[in-house]
Amino acid sequence: MRRVELTVAYDGTNYAGWQVQDNALTVEEVLNRALKELTGEEIAVTGASRTDAGVHARGNLAVFDTASPIPPEKFARALSARLPKDICVVSSREVPEDYHPRRVKTRKTYEYRILNSRTPDPLRRLYTWHRYEPLDVTRMQQAAAYLVGEHDFASFCSPHTQAKTTVRTIHALTVERADDEIRLRVTGNGFLYNMVRIIAGTLAEVGRGQTAPEKIPEILAACDREASGPTAPPQGLTLIAITPEADDPENTEK
């Protein structure tokens, strides 16, 4: 037996998120099926990030154990040929057999795209949040700066969280305009349930003048979901990459 890690990209539009559930198709389930078709084994992958319904990924990670003679790096192509076009295994590699993608210290990077234009765009409707009111990027950048660092993000977390602690570290949070889009990029050591979408919703409130950038510290201090802005819709969000916490020699939470 050996353990193989997959880097998976997908368009979340047609899936009820990552995690297997009854009565709804998920990315995990489609991967498990393709693995069974390929190897003949009953395989249940373990994902690094359980993205929500409608959320996309360029670099989610999944591991599984297999007795298959297929070389680990060949799984990417062999699986992609058996997957629908909205899921692609970008690469595959062997990892140590005690490696578990949710127990390793990593940095995750997400992107949130806001289409800030007078009219909606049918060609980007599945990948952006359309806001027609002009959003002030400078104000959003000022607000974003307050969120960088280690904070209790309880105000930026769905009350449905099962996390033991709501303290997280954001390493970087940038807000940039590219033509009629505003793109948020956030890198952190882990994200609470809906955290990036609540950050996006709150920064949009700042951008349209509804909330002052200087109010962010108060919102953080409140530790109350009611203090922050709305949860931005899922289709604007893409999990870009999950990378090992390079500067930590231990690199596990065990």
Next chain:
Amino acid sequence: MRRVELTVAYDGTNYAGWQVQDNALTVEEVLNRALKELTGEEIAVTGASRTDAGVHARGNLAVFDTASPIPPEKFARALSARLPKDICVVSSREVPEDYHPRRVKTRKTYEYRILNSRTPDPLRRLYTWHRYEPLDVTRMQQAAAYLVGEHDFASFCSPHTQAKTTVRTIHALTVERADDEIRLRVTGNGFLYNMVRIIAGTLAEVGRGQTAPEKIPEILAACDREASGPTAPPQGLTLIAITPEADDPENTEK
């Protein structure tokens, strides 16, 4: 009665093209239905460009006559509210009652997007043509230069054309790399059936080293569809805009 022009954007993925046909849903049909719902009138719009199945648009034009009291510029919003999210009327305005969008001299601009990357991208699968072999943009630019100007484009036209002449003028044709995408932009006074897609397919052959850039004049001179490259798939193509031929005081073909 007055004549109203609509500027229409759509994602062509789920449509059998623009033009009404039996047993398949088209953009034109969906627009006609929304107009009936809005005005109570049986309206059949006339489109400026009959895009193919799977081809997208940011600025196709359609005109219709109506006795409705709705102000012409209000049709955009009122219609968009009645349309599925993959079709949007970007703007609307009154036009002279003898104005016909296919009888006026215009410039059309199309964009063709090639995703030139080792692995496919599920998030761009509906809007790009994926080519994994490295394409040389400089060679593609050299080839493109030969196509600019007035030429007989019979070699770049589906044999199924009904056009009286295959002579057309390309005003500009640019090829640019943006990260892992290669974008072709072409502006001309009119395009033959499949012309932009055959240009894209031929330039891709040049880009991967299969055809020399200097062979383009020969390909043009052959006036034979067999001389050029393959027809690139529809999903990479977007009709960007149709604008009046400004420097022509007559501005009609009548």
